[in-house]
Amino acid sequence: METSGLIRELERRFPPDRLLQRPAQTAPYESDALTAFRARPAAVMLAETQEEVIQVVRLCHRYAVPFVARGSGTSLSGGSLPVEDGIVIALNRLNRILRLDPAQRIAVVEPGVINLDVSRAAASYGLYYAPDPSSQLICTIGGNVAFNSGGAHCLKYGMTANHVLGLKAVLPDGEVVQLGGESLESVGPDLTGFFVGSEGLFGVALEITLRLLPKPERYRTVLAAYASLAGAGDAVAQVVASGLLPGAMEIMDALAIEAAEAAVHAGYPRDAAALLIVELEGERVQVEAEFAHLLRVIEGSEAKLSPSPKMTPTGRASGRGARAPFRRWDGLARIIWCRMALCRAAGSVRRWRPSSA
Ligand SMILES: Cc1cc2nc3c(=O)[nH]c(=O)nc-3n(C[C@H](O)[C@H](O)[C@H](O)COP(=O)(O)OP(=O)(O)OC[C@H]3O[C@@H](n4cnc5c(N)ncnc54)[C@H](O)[C@@H]3O)c2cc1C
DSSP: OOHHHHHHHHHHHSOGGGEEOSHHHHGGGSOOSOTTOOOOOSEEEEOOSHHHHHHHHHHHHHHTOOEEEESSOOOSSSTTOOOTTOEEEEOTTOOOEEEEETTTTEEEEOTTSBHHHHHHHHGGGTEEOOOOOTTTTTOBHHHHHHHTOOOTTHHHHOOGGGTEEEEEEEOTTSOEEEEEOSSSOOSSSOHHHHHTTSTTSSOEEEEEEEEOEEOOSEEEEEEEEESSHHHHHHHHHHHHHTTOOOSEEEEEEHHHHHHHHHHHOOOOOTTOSEEEEEEEEESHHHHHHHHHHHHHHHHHTTBOOOSSSSEEOHHHHSOTTOOHHHHHIIIIIHHHHHHHHHHHHHTSOSSOOGGGO
8 A cells, every 4th residue: 555655646636625635624534424433534535527536546546545435424334434544535526417318217417416406406307316315415326326225215116226227437446337328228237236235345436327207296195103113013014915005104113203303393192102104106096096095004003092083194184295294204303313323323322312412
């Protein structure tokens, strides 16, 4: 490992404001969202073009210095933790949507594009990008590709791997490859699928072709309270066994309910041990028929009387297409959940309390 030689090469090529070396500059890059682990890189390179990423990877290869690609650093498992004295290649500035083709329903994006920005850009065409990790407001498509990220909608739509049609990547030895294409039908082995979920170990994704879906015409959401977590879990099995395929399904346990109530007063029943949120989406006629079916399934489960109605079909109560529970849940509650997960992982607290927020 010849770090000093590499740094000299990088200094010749990049201005100091894009080659961060001072401890105060590199500190924000020393860990990801799993803050229990830290490592100081020799430098952080803020890339602005694909060509720059390729150059840095090739130099790292030549000098045998390890590098870690970094999107927004929201990995909860140390994925973007630097290697001590290695290089961090920060990709946030590669945040251009290069092409959005509504006829083909694809978007070609750079790796630093924020997940939610793809759906925002596609919205005017009635399209959206389905994989929805809870961090989608901030995490990047490059990070999603590396972690094959998913969210509440994966049951119906699958993970990131099901929505990446192709990608251009630079491999660790500097070779640039094009995997997959612009359609679901590819010839030969599924190398795109092999790359997605490889946690950054196979190379750096430079350009990603994403599949877009038409936005559902109708949403219907049910929120049901349960006396036990097991009861809510059984209800999930009953919903799936009934043949329904909800667009999204989530359970909140008592701690998550407590945290959400303390933070945002979402109106969840505090005496419930668990909440089940089920959302149907699709064409209007189909969703209405499935909604009636879903209500019967939930009524047949152990849904608890809490606080007074047995369940709250919010789609009905709150008007057409209402998505109130998911909107509430999507916000602070998820962040609180992650914070609890982080605290637990760090071993700093055994139980989250509102006063420690
Ligand atoms: C509040 C919160 C909620 C979350 N919810 C979810 C969730 O619902 N579902 C879920 O799956 N995850 C979730 N996560 C985890 C995390 O957000 C995802 O894994 C996300 O995909 C990481 O994206 P990022 O841009 O932050 O990547 P980073 O953390 O920067 O990097 C993650 C990994 O990707 C690699 N990488 C980054 N860019 C590239 C690239 N261009 N090419 C190759 N490798 C690359 C990195 O080296 C690293 O290994 C959550 C995290 C937080 C903090």
